[in-house]
Amino acid sequence: MQDIKLHITDREGVTHNVDAPTDMNMNLMEVIRSFELAPEGTIGICGGMAMCASCQCYIESKHELPEMSYDEDAMLAEAFHVKDNSRLGCQVFVKDNLDGLKITLAPEE
């Protein structure tokens, strides 16, 4: 199984190029936490249930992402700092087709 490259810009504006495994059922929020790109307690607060927006990120590349679930869409309807390219990191899973994905973490609420 091969890792894919992700380009993640943290809340300080620093871009990190990380290798993320595709065989661990990880989502973007978990990748960010595993590399400690945002302090614990400021991301993934609800644990990945699409029930907070602490892992909101902006998708900056043209990759095709899975469709939003009802829960994710509902959360983004109430979240702050939402843009057209906003997604919840916890709902986007690391798959081969996301190799080279560029994302930027939304500001902390």
Place this chain on the structure above:
Amino acid sequence: MNMIKTDILIIGAGPTGLFTVFEAGLLKLKCHLIDALPQPGGQCSEIYPKKPIYDIPAFPEVLAGDLVSNLMKQIEPFQPGFTLGERAQTIEKLEDDTFIVTTNKGTKHHAPVVAIAGGLGSFEPRKPPITGIANYEDNGVEYIIRDPELYRDKDVIIAGGGDSALDWSIFLTDVAKSVTLVHRRNEFRGALDSVEKVQELKNEGKIELITPADVVDVIGEGNVKGVSIKRGAEVFNKACDHFIPLFGLAPKLGPIADWGLEIEKNAIVVNNSLDYQTNIPGIYAIGDVNTYPGKLKLILCGFHEATLMCQSAYQRIFPEKRYVMKYTTVGGVEGFDGTKKEAPKAVVKAIT
């Protein structure tokens, strides 16, 4: 002012806090719980009551809401006290090394042991990122509607698209002079009844809907005089007496962060190898709110931590007493309410 007295004061009525009552009860220690939410269960009740949990030992699957009702049943014989809908605000250590914890509503609790089972913190209203909004809080900006009479004959603007935004918009049409609801989307995601009712009130001209739009600024000097609303590229001002952002709740560590406890990564540092005590003797932290090397935020870990914490609490409260842990299968469970559960005894009786 009445003082609530107990043996272990538990801050946070989530699964870890609730199970603490059971383990303390086995040691004949009484518990009282404080929680900012109006109901027990913490995140399990507030965030995901209908979601399944698969890693509670011996429960292949249990809904979070059911886990809470089971825990409530399990601890019922130990008659825990509850201060709900109030947030633990301040703590004071007395000369005899006991503590007084006061809530934001002034309720005082006195106990020799404080167990913080605060999870991610207390649930507070989510505040929109509007510059300077804090200056208007309680001067026309309210995140929680405490007394609807405040809005009698006033012009009110509500922001949000969930159930509470819909329900309060409906309710306030009978109280306020005017009600305007601002939401970022055209669609609302509340209970069907509420959505239909708002539609009806809009058709009757009793609610003004502004969608898809965001409130981007608050206008006024001291008191709210209006808000600035952005719809697409257009930005316009709208006069009002009150602006009520209703964007749901989010957990914040809150006042506990100022209690002099050692904090790391938004959690309270504890001694994992012994008893989950904090840097202040007599104050423990258990469940999601604590941290130590290797910490996992799991309900099952919270149960374990609560169990060890109670043993230490017992030693603290009764330093002179000797005690050995007893299995419930052997000792049964004697409630403070006079109930006793125990394994059925075999009888010796001749069969003739």
